[in-house]
């Protein structure tokens with residue numbers, strides 16, 4: 001049934017769904033209507049809030065079938081990556097929450113334990129569900145609990161190495177476990193690589209299981225027994241596999257394969273799931289779906305099937321409602337092309353996010369110089385090391401949150417080898433609606449400890465261009481260039497440059513040195529103006545390169561009465577911490593206060609809301625700074641050592 005036809009029902013059936021039991025009672029005809037109503041509902045709600053519309057439209061029937069065959073929450077669903085769990089939320093009593101999806105205080109865009117007993121894992125980083133499933137199945141086996149474990153993993157998530165580590169273990173353990181491969185052939189763009197090719201060849205061989213069964217039946221009447229019988233069967237099975245379908249990789253790994261099944265046919269999916277449930281060992285159910293199914297703008301969106309429009313969109317066209325603006329990503333993308341035009345050794349790497357990171361712009365100009373490695377950030381880092389060893393300068397463009405999992409590769413494979421690799425971290429800092437797992441707040445602390453790694457935090461478009469050029473000019477070690485999400489900040493010219501440090505504002509009085517990191521430069525200017533109104537002089541500086549700590553920053557610190565740092569990252573091990581340490585090492589006894597993000601799980605909301613919650617607005621920071629500097633006036637004692645400035649988290 002089409003979306004239009006479904007609209008005619010005005011969601012009457014959907015309104016009766018309070019929990020999965022309601023879906024279990026429905027007839028096939030009702031399920032058809034319900035699927036259409038769910039699509040209407042998703043389009044209506046997500047077009048207002050933004051969110052992952054394409055992936056969820058593709059799993060409507062699949063999710064209905066899951067909830068009919070299994071008994072959640074006794075049976076456990078583990079969604080990988082978690083961005084396709086909206087239908088699951090709808091069927092588990094959370095319809096009302098969709099008006100505030102991904103908004104402050106509203107439903108999370110991912111599974112969330114606090115929302116429902118039907119959600120177990122709170123992921124959103126890809127390729128983890130099979131490992132969770134392996135552990136969970138082992139735990140249930142050891143505790144003697146008879147509960148099904150069902151992991152739903154996309155073809156894109158399956159390109160992540162963790163999935164293959166998990167499959168290896170799942171096969172070895174042999175526990176009952178259902179792995180539903182939701183194969184829509186796409187990550188954002190079409191999924192790349194041998195695995196994607198394998199899945200698509202399986203998709204084209206629907207007769208495989210049937211042929212296999214027929215041959216098994218025929219051979220069943222031959223007089224062969226024991227080992228010879230097995231060998232004949234095995235040889236025939238392998239021969240047919242090679243002839244009818246390419247090597248059925250999953251079966252060779254030791255995991256039963258069922259499929260391919262039409263993922264938009266609830267009855268067919270149910271049949272496959274029931275067979276898998278009763279099998280008694282690990283089974284892969286290969287469901288073929290279409291991303292964005294049933295919504296024309298998504299189906300026709302060649303770039304990413306409306307994977308996750310970054311805000312409200314027009315239902316008719318699928319176009320974003322907000323006026324287009326120049327984003328940090330665009331500035332990076334254009335400058336990278338300009339650099340690559342001049343330098344044939346510069347190449348790009350993306351981990352399945354060519355458009356969102358802007359690497360696609362380079363790919364359009366120099367298609368042979370961009371590598372999409374799949375959702376494989378660890379591989380991206382070490383493959384970049386290989387490219388650098390081969391004489392190239394790779395630029396690895398990923399979201400800040402996703403580089404975390406490649407720490408060891410950056411540390412040893414890249415930095416220890418002093419290799420010139422530039423990591424460009426988009427969506428650094430508080431990002432907003434995707435919530436805590438997507439906040440790019442760890443990079444400056446985590447990667448700040450890597451010897452020889454330089455980190456730049458540009459403040460605006462001009463400095464992003466400049467610092468990117470400086471980064472790719474480094475030839476004796478890795479660099480990181482990190483910037484936030486959204487519209488790029490207006491250019492903020494420096495008054496002067498001291499060494500590598502830009503001075504943005506000065507005063508006749510040298511009361512406070514305000515170190516404003518990256519996009520907080522503008523906030524720093526506003527703070528300086530407010531604090532000046534209270535009679536104190538503030539020097540605002542942008543260190544530009546925050547690791548290693550510029551020597552000039554320490555000298556500037558020594559020339560002021562108070563140092564305040566403000567950064568869009570966790571305080572522990574952040575820029576403030578690093579500067580405090582450098583000041584201690586230089587015996588600079590000026591008090592330092594560091595402002596930033598507490599190392600914690602901060603909820604979703606808009607970036608502005610979360611920053612306000614954290615006291616990272618110009619008004620809050622100005623109040624803090626005024627309080628601290630006036631406190632020093634009130635107590636004209638020997639300044640405390642920088643490391644005595646107070647506990648922090």
Ligand SMILES: Cc1ncc(C[n+]2csc(CCOP(=O)(O)OP(=O)(O)O)c2C)c(N)n1
Pocket residue numbers: 055058080081083084124125126153154155156157158182184186187188291307351352353375376377402
């Ligand atoms: C480690 C990691 N890297 C990148 C991403 C960004 N990302 C989110 S969804 C997605 C594509 C997922 O493709 P697939 O698993 O096939 O799901 P589909 O959207 O096609 O349903 C990517 C790359 C992520 N969530 N986690």
Ligand SMILES: CC(=O)[C@@H](O)[C@H](O)COP(=O)(O)O
Pocket residue numbers: 081083124308309310356427431434485
């Ligand atoms: C699920 C996921 O990891 C991404 O799709 C994420 O939603 C990215 O959002 P933005 O690209 O809008 O920042």
Ligand SMILES: [Mg+2]
Pocket residue numbers: 154155156157182183184185186187
């Ligand atoms: Mg996919």
